[in-house]
Amino acid sequence: MSYYDFLFVIEVLVGGLLSGVMYSLVAIGFVLIYKTSGVLNFAQGSMVLFAALTFVSLVERGIPFALALLITFAVMVALGFTIERTVLRPLVNRSPMTLFMATLGLSYIIEGAAQLIWGTQVHGLDLGIDDTPFEVGGILISSFDLLAAGIAAAMVAGLSAFFYWTRIGLAFRAVADDQFAALAVGLRLPRIWGTVWTAAGFVALVAGLLWGARLGVQFSLSLIVLKA
Template identity: 60%
Template structure:
């Protein structure tokens, strides 16, 4: 039982990390109806920017600030040079543009900041919390807990921002109908620049946490792939959905990794491993069949 709990908790905590990446997708999808394929690349870019600046001798806080600046500039540039030309084009055109953007970043970022894998130290150590280890005999990582706390703060802020502020409402309005938003005087350019800026910030946080845990390397771009089942389960348009989806994926993949092989072995014989790798996608597929808009996603409203 203790072991089960330990697996569950560490799964939930790592799920929060997935949520962070998923959150970036949700932001841009909510505000522009675009599935931003480049989010994974942005995570990579942000992490690289932090490491790159630190290598040049900047202290952590300055590197983070500089990276944030870079991500914001990047967001504004994306709006100006890519999205602005594509107003009122079908979503698939915008989606293709973000694929292009992803390759662009994946090529450019290593050119500027170097491509070899590096460690990122953000001052939080990845070791068990002693009180819990001594008291209950469970291994819960400090790092995971801190990451979860950071994500929780970020998500709460964003959810409130979307729901109750003027800009947040405008963002949702733009997501619903570009043209109508334009017609009542909402400047799409500003809104998109803001969204990409915020998505850049989220990518920065995700990039730093993932980078600190796994090292800053090209594989960071693949974290985006793990965000996909998270989005499908939580819903593409929901900030809380990204969190809940992340928790479900994180917990279920760890539990599946531990408990499924034994079951499958007794049923089919043979050896089973690496379930963690594919289990989330199977889960997402199941969800698509039952509830395609996800747990918290906006239902498509059709007038009949």
């Protein structure tokens, strides 16, 4: 293998590593919900799509970037809270397969609602992040991918600290370990589940913006959940 072939292999590996870290943004949503409720949320990809579509559609209608971000955040928090209240709370103590099928059906509902509200066209999303590659030792690295990976890593670190060093984080872990024991010591599971789904909505917003800027805001965004 020549020196240039070696550099190419390293460049591909670095690019794959950075992309993998971006996929972790979607995986965070999975982990948040599964660790506290045991639900494998197949609708997380649809939530990512809905967040990206909402934000880019607001921006295209002339709403300032910061205000559009705030509105989208509120929409995703409300969506996560509504899902927990209306879909999953009535299914408490049902079989894992029942819960999985509920989130599968939910993913189609969210995508259908997004199509009805925002349409099916592909949107470009510019977050103002420079995507000019820079060279390190002969290896080209995408500025956008590096920044996105940094954001994902910061979220993972922040959530880890949250779970291990905050009172509500410890409550989440207690629920994940044993829901009946958590109930016995007075933890309010509905409040915890509502908080987790709200947080999952925020994670979907961050993932939707970054992946939408990378790939364009299109309905195939919901499929990244299969790779995460």
